[in-house]
Amino acid sequence: MMLRTSHIRVAVLFGPGHSIKPVWFDWERRKHTILETTYTWEDRKGDTKLLHFAVRDEGGLYELIFDTDEQTWSLEGIAANP
Numbered sequence: 001m002m003l004r005t006s007h008i009r010v011a012v013l014f015g016p017g018h019s020i021k022p023v024w025f026d027w028e029r030r031k032h033t034i035l036e037t038t039y040t041w042e043d044r045k046g047d048t049k050l051l052h053f054a055v056r057d058e059g060g061l062y063e064l065i066f067d068t069d070e071q072t073w074s075l076e077g078i079a080a081n082p
Contacts, residue, residue, distance in 0.1 A: 010064060010073040022053050022064055027075055032057045052076075 010025040024033045028042050038061065039054040051066040060080040 006074065007072045008064075008075050010066075020051065020053075020066065022055055025055075025062075025064060025073070025075070027062075030064070032059070 001050065008025055008027055013021045013023055021037065022034050024031055028033070034055045034057055036056045037053055038042045038056055041052050043050050043052070045067075049068045051068065053064045053066070055064055057060050060078055063076040064073055064079055065076050
């Protein structure tokens with residue numbers, strides 16, 4: 001299932017070398033604890049760098065996007081576990 005949400009709240013850990021690790025996010029009034037980050041990549045929308053994180057919780061796989069200019073997070077897509 002693909003979707004595009006407005007901004008969501010994400011808790012992150014910042015590490016050495018400018019690393020960012022999402023820990024949990026709120027979506028649909030529920031806190032989703034991230035069990036694993038399966039893939040990360042970046043792209044651009046104009047001059048804005050977007051950081052993508054494919055993350056997994058107990059219910060599925062999610063794509064979180066961090067807009068480095070606006071300093072905001074959005075949820076781009078979901079693949080729910082059967």
